[in-house]
Amino acid sequence: MGSDSKQVSKIPKIDLSGLHPSVAGGERWEAAKAEVAAALFSHGCFEAYFPSSSDELREAMFGSALPEMFALPLETKRRLKSDDVYHGYIGQIPHMAYESIAFDDPVSPTAVEEFTKLMWPEGNSSFCKTVEAFAKALHELVEIVQMMIVESLGVEKHYDSLVSSTTYAVRLSEYGVPLNQDTKIALDPHKDPNLVTVVCQSKIDGLEVQTFDGDWVNVDPSPNSLTVMVGQAFQAWSNMRVRAPYHRVRVLGKEKRFSAIFFSRPSHNSMVKSPEELGDEDHPLLFKPFSYTEFVKFLYSEEGRKAKNPFNAYFRIGNEEAA
Numbered sequence: 001m002g003s004d005s006k007q008v009s010k011i012p013k014i015d016l017s018g019l020h021p022s023v024a025g026g027e028r029w030e031a032a033k034a035e036v037a038a039a040l041f042s043h044g045c046f047e048a049y050f051p052s053s054s055d056e057l058r059e060a061m062f063g064s065a066l067p068e069m070f071a072l073p074l075e076t077k078r079r080l081k082s083d084d085v086y087h088g089y090i091g092q093i094p095h096m097a098y099e100s101i102a103f104d105d106p107v108s109p110t111a112v113e114e115f116t117k118l119m120w121p122e123g124n125s126s127f128c129k130t131v132e133a134f135a136k137a138l139h140e141l142v143e144i145v146q147m148m149i150v151e152s153l154g155v156e157k158h159y160d161s162l163v164s165s166t167t168y169a170v171r172l173s174e175y176g177v178p179l180n181q182d183t184k185i186a187l188d189p190h191k192d193p194n195l196v197t198v199v200c201q202s203k204i205d206g207l208e209v210q211t212f213d214g215d216w217v218n219v220d221p222s223p224n225s226l227t228v229m230v231g232q233a234f235q236a237w238s239n240m241r242v243r244a245p246y247h248r249v250r251v252l253g254k255e256k257r258f259s260a261i262f263f264s265r266p267s268h269n270s271m272v273k274s275p276e277e278l279g280d281e282d283h284p285l286l287f288k289p290f291s292y293t294e295f296v297k298f299l300y301s302e303e304g305r306k307a308k309n310p311f312n313a314y315f316r317i318g319n320e321e322a323a
């Protein structure tokens with residue numbers, strides 16, 4: 001594939017419009033659930049048609065909120081500190097035209113406000129309202145997807161314990177023109193460590209996913225769609241029934257690209273434990289309960305970065321097929 005070409009998407013597209021996590025069940029829910037389960041089993045991802053993230057909201061996010069925030073002075077953006085690896089402000093990485101900011105609990109009543117105050121002590125209510133609305137819409141989508149996965153695996157009774165030990169976060173990113181103009185890769189291939197990720201792209205797309213057959217494909221977003229992906233913590237929790245796909249970002253043109261991600265992850269100090277029902281004689285449970293915090297620390301440690309397959313290296317299952 002030439003560096004300027006894009007492959008036609010093979011990522012399943014699923015209509016989740018009008019569905020809500022508080023009214024699970026019914027014919028439409030069951031039909032969509034079957035599609036979500038099939039897509040996640042075969043691809044680890046899908047393109048969700050979910051119009052609550054409307055044109056207007058996208059325009060407010062990518063036309064104003066994100067460009068305004070990334071235009072702030074570096075020392076302002078660096079005010080956001082985090083003890084978590086790969087959280088807080090990231091940028092000024094050699095060989096990468098990339099900056100991102102991630103903060104927790106965007107659906108709590110005060111978190112976006114506090115973050116806004118940190119960036120703009122004088123206030124910026126349009127930024128705050130936009131990011132709150134974005135988080136609210138995508139939170140519903142993540143809840144729908146998590147609920148559908150758990151139901152499809154037949155382990156509904158573990159849903160409450162999964163959700164009570166889950167936190168949510170937002171990552172806002174800005175990509176410049178990739179320094180490597182041969183590959184045009186702006187973010188290297190990786191699997192997300194968390195539970196479920198939803199990616200919202202600006203008009204300038206670039207997210208590519210590797211199918212389990214090994215082909216890199218463009219996710220082909222529409223103005224009303226979002227990309228849903230499974231992360232490695234869900235892969236482990238589900239005893240490998242759903243698997244996290246590799247993905248990367250390529251920016252082909254010369255314009256800045258923005259993206260906004262909403263994701264779920266196991267909360268601090270909680271232990272991730274696969275439901276016993278997901279193991280049987282033919283498929284024994286592969287993972288002992290693990291701390292997500294320790295897992296992420298390992299992923300970004302020297303040993304984790306060097307490992308060909310950090311997931312396997314962490315869990316020491318030594319089974320290439322399982323990844």
Ligand SMILES: O=C(O)CCC(=O)C(=O)O
Nearest residue numbers: 173192199207247249259
């Ligand atoms: O910007 C995107 O489209 C995806 C970024 C991504 O994969 C990540 O931040 O983990």
Ligand SMILES: [Fe+2]
Nearest residue numbers: 190191192247
């Ligand atoms: Fe990612």
